[in-house]
Amino acid sequence: MDDKQIIAKRIAMELNDGDLVNLGIGIPTLVADYIEPGKTIVFHSENGVVGMGPYIDENTYIVNAGGNKASVLKGGAFIDSLMSFSMIRGGHISVTVLGALEVDIEGNVASWIVPGKRVPGMGGAMDLVEGAKKVIIAMTHTNKGQPKILTRCRLPLTAANQVDMIVTEMAVMSVEKDGLHLKEVHPNYSIEEVLKATEAPLIIDQVIPMKGIEL
Amino acid sequence: MKGRIDKTEFIQLLQDKMTIMVGGFLANGSPERLIDLVVESGIKDLTIICNDGGFPDRGVGKLIETRQVKRLIASHIGTNPTVGVLMQSNELEVELSPQGTLAERIHAGGAGLGGILTKTGLNTIVEEKKRVIIVEDIPYLLETPLKADLALIGGAVADKYGNLAYLQTMRNFNPIIALAADCVVAEAVQEVDEIDPEHVITPHPLVDYILAEEQ
Numbered sequence: 001m002d003d004k005q006i007i008a009k010r011i012a013m014e015l016n017d018g019d020l021v022n023l024g025i026g027i028p029t030l031v032a033d034y035i036e037p038g039k040t041i042v043f044h045s046e047n048g049v050v051g052m053g054p055y056i057d058e059n060t061y062i063v064n065a066g067g068n069k070a071s072v073l074k075g076g077a078f079i080d081s082l083m084s085f086s087m088i089r090g091g092h093i094s095v096t097v098l099g100a101l102e103v104d105i106e107g108n109v110a111s112w113i114v115p116g117k118r119v120p121g122m123g124g125a126m127d128l129v130e131g132a133k134k135v136i137i138a139m140t141h142t143n144k145g146q147p148k149i150l151t152r153c154r155l156p157l158t159a160a161n162q163v164d165m166i167v168t169e170m171a172v173m174s175v176e177k178d179g180l181h182l183k184e185v186h187p188n189y190s191i192e193e194v195l196k197a198t199e200a201p202l203i204i205d206q207v208i209p210m211k212g213i214e215l
Numbered sequence: 216m217k218g219r220i221d222k223t224e225f226i227q228l229l230q231d232k233m234t235i236m237v238g239g240f241l242a243n244g245s246p247e248r249l250i251d252l253v254v255e256s257g258i259k260d261l262t263i264i265c266n267d268g269g270f271p272d273r274g275v276g277k278l279i280e281t282r283q284v285k286r287l288i289a290s291h292i293g294t295n296p297t298v299g300v301l302m303q304s305n306e307l308e309v310e311l312s313p314q315g316t317l318a319e320r321i322h323a324g325g326a327g328l329g330g331i332l333t334k335t336g337l338n339t340i341v342e343e344k345k346r347v348i349i350v351e352d353i354p355y356l357l358e359t360p361l362k363a364d365l366a367l368i369g370g371a372v373a374d375k376y377g378n379l380a381y382l383q384t385m386r387n388f389n390p391i392i393a394l395a396a397d398c399v400v401a402e403a404v405q406e407v408d409e410i411d412p413e414h415v416i417t418p419h420p421l422v423d424y425i426l427a428e429e430q
Contacts, residue, residue, distance in 0.1 A: 045384075046314065047240040047241075047243070047384055047387055048240070048384050048386055048387050049384055060383060061243065061244070061370065061382045061383040061384060061385050061404075062383045062384050063240070063241065063243040063384050066241075067240070067241030067242070067243060067294065072383075078381075078383055078384060078386055079386070080381075080386045080387060080388070080389070080390045080391060080416075081240070081266070081314070081315075081318040081387045081388050081391060082318045082319070082322055082390075082391050084318075085314060085315030085318050085319070086315075088315055089315050089333065089334075089335065118293075119292070119299060119302070119311075120291060120292060120293025121267070121289065121290055121291035121292045121293060121311045122290060122291070122311060122313050122314075122341075123267075123290050123291040123293075123313075123314050124290065124313070124314040124315065125313075126313040126315075126316075126335045126336055126339065126341065127313050127314060127315035127316070127335045130334050130335045130336075130337075131315075131334075131335070156339060156340045157338060157339045157340075158339065159335075159337075159338070159339065160337070160338035160339070161338075
């Protein structure tokens with residue numbers, strides 16, 4: 001498995017049977033490939049699908065939130081953007097998984113703008129991070145060697161104090177009132193290596209090997 | 216509904232400096248024929264309200280390529296590099312609004328509401344220059360309503376009365392903008408005799424014109 005697949009597989013283990021889940025673009029999309037047998041997860045796509053299915057090679061008008069061809073599963077529904085975002089903002093989404101540029105010890109996340117360089121816009125990310133019951137960040141631990149897990153985000157925020165969990169190819173961390181807790185470390189790395197790649201201080205109490213890794 | 220119109224009659228409805236809402240999500244459900252006619256008309260200094268900037272050759276992106284747009288209100292512009300270029304050179308003013316907020320602002324404009332209160336955008340740069348209102352000890356951002364002179368609807372199934380339903384994910388912002396503009400023009404993907412009243416999404420009194428199919 002490559003880094004992205006490691007992250008996606010670990011996050012899939014966090015989803016519970018019956019959850020309504022919104023996956024962001026990029027690594028988060030891969031989470032759908034690792035749902036454990038026996039779990040029924042319903043995927044919500046903010047452009048207007050409840051019960052989103054995978055890409056199919058058929059002529060339809062169905063796209064996912066990345067604008068790519070997708071499908072709807074049995075029992076699914078097409079909804080307008082108002083219903084879609086009422087579900088998001090009203091707390092009806094169990095889990096949202098999204099990528100990020102930076103995350104910090106207070107659960108702040110920056111994911112939508114690099115001033116002066118890249119301004120793609122926030123799309124639905126601000127609503128999702130604010131409204132979903134659980135927010136999981138799926139991202140590589142560093143960006144070209146530069147830490148992305150910081151004491152305080154430097155880029156403009158997507159939302160403040162909303163992140164619950166961070167999963168990278170190196171480790172799993174949870175955001176708690178007293179800061180970031182290191183929970184799991186990938187067997188390929190030592191705790192020291194994780195700390196070195198992380199700008200933020202990590203609270204270490206009980207660290208176990210990252211779940212779902214086959215050695 | 217006032218009736219069906221052809222391309223010449225539609226172009227006569229257009230004027231410089233109009234505010235136009237356009238349906239679609241990354242051009243899925245965008246009224247491509249109506250957009251082409253706005254390009255053909257050559258009207259300029261437009262304010263466009265749309266979920267995103269589309270692509271240079273699809274959706275509202277076509278109006279941005281022709282420099283007909285002065286101001287764009289959208290949630291995401293990352294798929295259209297021209298938007299970024301024109302923003303940098305100050306030829307295009309862009310207001311980014313979180314997607315759920317954008318949908319609710321349009322809804323507020325169409326439903327006669329004075330605005331909406333939302334937690335989305337709090338403690339981010341979206342909060343700048345906006346009022347924070349505390350209701351039952353919870354702070355919310357006040358976001359103002361959006362209205363338009365013209366709404367252009369795509370992705371629709373239209374019946375002889377002008378009732379509309381939408382195909383699959385092409386629904387997105389289309390039914391919302393149908394409430395928020397002085398004049399509403401729809402482009403049908405499919406024409407039917409009658410839509411079952413149980414399945415009408417946009418009732419015909421909200422629709423002014425339907426663009427006749429090309430001869």
